[in-house]
Amino acid sequence: MKNGLLKSNTLVLLLILLAESLASQTLPRRVFLGIRMEPLTEDAKSIMGINEVAGVLVNEVFAQSTASNAGWKRGDIMIKLQDKPVSSTAEVFAVLSGQKSGSKFSFELIRDKKVIKGNAVFSSFPEESYSDISMEYTSSITAVGPQRIVLSKPVSSEGRMPLIVFIGGIGCYSLDTPFDTSRSEIQLLNQLSRSGFICARLEKPGMGDNAGLSTPCEELSFMEESNSYVASIRALKARADVDSNAVYIIGHSMGGVFAPLVSQQTKVKGIIAYGTIGSNFIEYLAKTRRTISAALDMNPVETDDFIKEFCACSAYYFVDKLTTEQAALKNPVCRNYLSAFDLRSRAYNDELYAFNYPGLWSTFNGKALLLWGENDYIASKEDHEILKQTMDYYKKGSTDFIIVPQADHGMHITSGFQDAHNNPGPYQIGVSEIVLNWLKKAQS
């Protein structure tokens, strides 16, 4: 009996180890159709003389893509993909999410008012490539499915390197965007890799290469998403090129909430949280509605009404547990205010509401850097001050709080809240300098 228990325990342990191992061979790149699409508006139909057609307009065809190999041209209208009619970009993405590179597919286009039918083979999504950074597309197995990990490291690296793990914000978006490497997180991590760090972008479940193979992002609970990051970090720690005693998490926005939670399950040396939450969720919402009002250029009267109504709607949703539609029956404006929460699951949002945010940080024993951009109207400066006070209370001297000049929530160069809302500039390179200086200090 005892032996049997030992055997089954060994089996469980083996399964866990397998589950947490990197699985670079198991997760293929997603398919690359290689077009820029836009909805086929009524005006566009009228100009093109195709009033009865439902489809998606092909606005650009990328070179060396599936579409260009198949002879697609700008101005084509995609009406069917894999025999499924498509009339919106969402429908196209839905068809693509289940496809594998190398597989055949059928399509129907309209060109010059004539239907063109054809077959083609999906090519793989491109990868980022730099002369001075080495890229690796690996993955891990998590409880909700495979998780893509995009690794960047110095070209000439030897031995074990400190690891930086990047966890993104609340939205369901991909961190794997080889066509847009100007994104702040990519710029930041690339700078860190050039300075000797191995950096890992953890793709959200259900997004990018994970799509169709793991639980869709919109259906996850907060803890499920958090556990997926834990599994990936554990797997990364086992790599021969990673110094498992020098692991840092950069948590951007909601990633800054995941970071201390993840660290409770797998030890990290430090956390860098940028534009995160530090007070209970309702308080956070109320505070940031005021800065959002400023970004939207609302007058004082509009601002006060906005905050009051938003808080009332939030109370229906989070306290009374009503759905958005039920809350809208009480006050129609709630539909506008609460619809953003419906982009994530009810469980996810309920967990956000239930967290004690300083409590999440109170057990963290490592070093922390809290960053807030002075033009960040989505997160609050006060929340970062609360977290700093929390850390000083439980582990004095472990945490720095720095306000990043001329930076917004997305780490872009900006001159104010309204500029951040309307015209964010490119990545604020000052973020890299602050992070690098802090990491050097933390490493010494």
Add this chain to the structure above:
Amino acid sequence: MRIFSSYIIGLFFLIPFCHAQQTKDLDNLLVSYTEGLQQLEIPAFTYDYRTYFQRIPEITKLEEQKQFFSKFNSDLATFSSKEFSASDKIAFDHLKYECTFQLERVQLEMAWVAKGREITSGGIYGFYQKDKWYSHFIKKITTLQISPEEIMAFGMEEVSRINAEIDQIRKKNGFASLEEMYVFLNHDSFYLSDKKLILEAFGRVDSIARRSLKSYAGDLRIPEIYPMEWPGAGAHTPPGIYLNRTQNAFGKDVFQYNFYGERYNKRMIEWLYMHEAIPGHHLQASIRAEHHPDILQEQSIYPGNFEGWACYVEYQGKALGLMKDDFSYLGWLEWDLVRSARLVLEAGIHHAGWSKELAHKFWQDHIYGQDEIADREITRVSNWPGQALSYKLGARFISELFAKEKKHSPSISQGDMHYTFLKMGMRPLTVIDTHFGVLLDNIKKKG
């Protein structure tokens, strides 16, 4: 004597040969220049200075660029432009302009990189070598050398003139105040919410503009243009944009109008059509395409040239049979006021270091009834140094160029001048200035 005759005959054949050889060499030079540019991977044109500075490469890459442009400058010195045809002379001067401009850029960028690559927000006032940088941005957009003081003075003058004109319209229509006039103009009857009616209104303007085209720029067949709603336009989207058939997926020449809020201001219809379509960008693009631009023109972007033209034509609204009623004219004045205010904001923010508060104060003191776009405009001017100059300074240049030629040759027609300017295509305004008179003389000789 025989020997002398042979020499004369030889020379006679040699001159066209030299000309043909020089032309061929220049063509080769243009091709190797544009191909070389692509290999240098110079970042794409952008108006946003923050993006511009961030894309500046490291010193080694800038050194490569410096060597490249210096080499072409030296190569150009070996040519004798006297032997060129009129069109080759223009291309030659265009390339010379580009090499000189690019070398100035590289020098500034090298100094900025060496200084630590600092990018400040709220304009380029806080930059190392800010005055040189602002002059560079002025030149990048307009190709002209104009001082910030002159920009400020011109902007202030225009703001005063236009406000006075608006006030005259107010008085003429019997309103006691601007507030009263704008309350009246806010009535639904001054707006269109049915897109079919908007298209019909643009169609009427199209007919009137095409009727005047022959005297305006010659007997031309300009392709049809299709107005359409700007998909996804918001409060911060400009009033319109022109996209010729090579720039869109519809296969037709279109201009998109901002229908955000689904309430279209009738006062915008005439001037917007003139600016984006005929005789603005659509006429300009159509004539340019007919004249097969060389590879250098295809790769050049001079906003002072194309926006300057589209702004210039608005001043001829009445002459074209448009803007006949006071409120259509007012609609244009309102937008011209915004463009003029941008000049003051430009020089104020980038040269004089105006704060956002000071910029807002200027707006509130000088622009009536357009508070909702104040922040958008101030942010745009802050982030896009020089861009706002393209319209009014470009238009002023074109207007003065034509006035100068008219003074020189009173018999020259407006149509000939317009057509000559448009067929010169995407060239720096300074290059156009040098060669415009010669091209017009050729027309007169042919005429």
